[in-house]
Amino acid sequence: MKILVTGGAGFIGSNFIHYIMKQHPDWQVVNLDKLTYAGNLENLKDLEGQARYQFIKGDITDRIQIGSILSQGIDVVINFAAESHVDRSILDASPFIDTNIKGTQVLLDGIRQNKIEKYIQVSTDEVYGSLEKGKATETSNLLPNSPYAASKTSADLLCRAYWKTYGLPVMITRCSNNYGPYQFPEKLIPLVISNALEGKDIPVYGDGLNVREWIHVKDHCRALEAVVLKGLPGEIYNVGSNIEKNNLELVKFILKTLGKPESLIKYVTDRPGHDRRYALDAAKIKNELGWEPLMSFEEGMTATIKWYIDNKAWWQRIKSGEYAGYYERMYAGR
Numbered sequence: 001m002k003i004l005v006t007g008g009a010g011f012i013g014s015n016f017i018h019y020i021m022k023q024h025p026d027w028q029v030v031n032l033d034k035l036t037y038a039g040n041l042e043n044l045k046d047l048e049g050q051a052r053y054q055f056i057k058g059d060i061t062d063r064i065q066i067g068s069i070l071s072q073g074i075d076v077v078i079n080f081a082a083e084s085h086v087d088r089s090i091l092d093a094s095p096f097i098d099t100n101i102k103g104t105q106v107l108l109d110g111i112r113q114n115k116i117e118k119y120i121q122v123s124t125d126e127v128y129g130s131l132e133k134g135k136a137t138e139t140s141n142l143l144p145n146s147p148y149a150a151s152k153t154s155a156d157l158l159c160r161a162y163w164k165t166y167g168l169p170v171m172i173t174r175c176s177n178n179y180g181p182y183q184f185p186e187k188l189i190p191l192v193i194s195n196a197l198e199g200k201d202i203p204v205y206g207d208g209l210n211v212r213e214w215i216h217v218k219d220h221c222r223a224l225e226a227v228v229l230k231g232l233p234g235e236i237y238n239v240g241s242n243i244e245k246n247n248l249e250l251v252k253f254i255l256k257t258l259g260k261p262e263s264l265i266k267y268v269t270d271r272p273g274h275d276r277r278y279a280l281d282a283a284k285i286k287n288e289l290g291w292e293p294l295m296s297f298e299e300g301m302t303a304t305i306k307w308y309i310d311n312k313a314w315w316q317r318i319k320s321g322e323y324a325g326y327y328e329r330m331y332a333g334r
């Protein structure tokens with residue numbers, strides 16, 4: 001099997017590629033990534049030179065490039081490529097519309113024109129909006145509140161339309177908040193760990209009582225693998241852990257584990273339109289595909305905190321802007 005992973009140099013995509021290369025020694029992986037500020041080839045350094053792995057610098061909005069890659073015998077496409085940070089989408093929605101919506105359309109058109117067995121759209125619980133109580137199922141209303149969430153919802157609706165109209169073999173996964181190795185340190189968990197290790201303030205938005213459902217990235221990768229192997233065209237699968245934490249609980253857990261004082265916490269102005277709570281009902285993927293999360297919160301967080309302690313150079317380079325230009329340096333003269 002030959003899979004095209006788009007956005008594979010980012011957080012979840014790079015974890016997925018590592019996972020797949022290990023689990024499926026007979027699969028070939030093509031990683032297409034634009035290498036925006038969030039894409040980092042250092043995440044995949046150990047795979048360089050392996051015959052089963054190929055990196056292509058490219059953009060999912062580039063019709064010609066996508067058409068050419070898809071015509072070269074790809075079996076499955078899994079689309080991670082996105083602008084992914086809510087705060088950035090509040091400052092400027094334009095790149096979110098381009099990559100998350102237009103890019104998805106270009107991929108879907110490419111799937112239409114080529115014989116691709118499966119297309120998997122990696123979506124998010126944020127499409128359901130904020131839930132005061134209860135859990136979102138795959139048929140719950142779509143009520144996105146941030147430009148990021150609206151762009152992901154739009155992409156999901158395009159996927160649905162291409163399935164209904166053209167019968168494309170499209171599957172959508174909607175996962176809750178991920179954490180784990182290689183997460184860009186603008187997101188809450190790596191930001192808190194790295195700031196705490198540097199003795200810097202931890203910015204907590206509003207009252208710190210917003211709730212997220214946290215899942216270890218490896219459990220998400222396992223769910224995506226199950227969808228690649230057993231998912232059905234036209235279906236949507238929620239991927240959740242049932243582990244709900246408010247932001248303060250989470251921050252305090254990290255500070256305690258690191259032996260750092262709670263006085264580092266600084267309450268800052270809330271994010272506009274800040275969703276209070278996300279929560280997923282993930283019964284469908286469990287019942288239909290036999291997937292369930294394996295990692296407890298304590299196990300996943302302890303391993304993650306250790307990873308950021310052991311890989312200080314990785315996030316210090318990002319925070320200092322030092323890794324910019326890594327691609328050009330690595331591929332110079334090729």
Ligand code: NAD
Nearest residue numbers: 007009010011012034035036038039059060081082084178
């Ligand atoms: P990320 O920001 O770490 O990585 C995104 C990757 O996409 C980067 O490598 C970037 O260079 C690449 N990219 C951006 N624009 C591109 C373009 N036009 N063409 C090709 N590549 C491009 O994001 P992530 O956290 O790894 O998220 C991956 C996917 O999973 C996204 O679609 C996101 O919406 C979804 N998701 C994320 C979470 C989460 O908690 N992080 C939860 C649910 C779903």
Ligand code: TYD
Nearest residue numbers: 086177186187188189203204205210212247
């Ligand atoms: P984030 O990691 O940006 O994920 P999302 O907004 O997509 O769920 O944020 C997780 C939660 O943490 C969210 O409620 C916003 C909050 N937050 C802070 O309190 N401080 C911060 O510095 C960041 C980045 C997030």
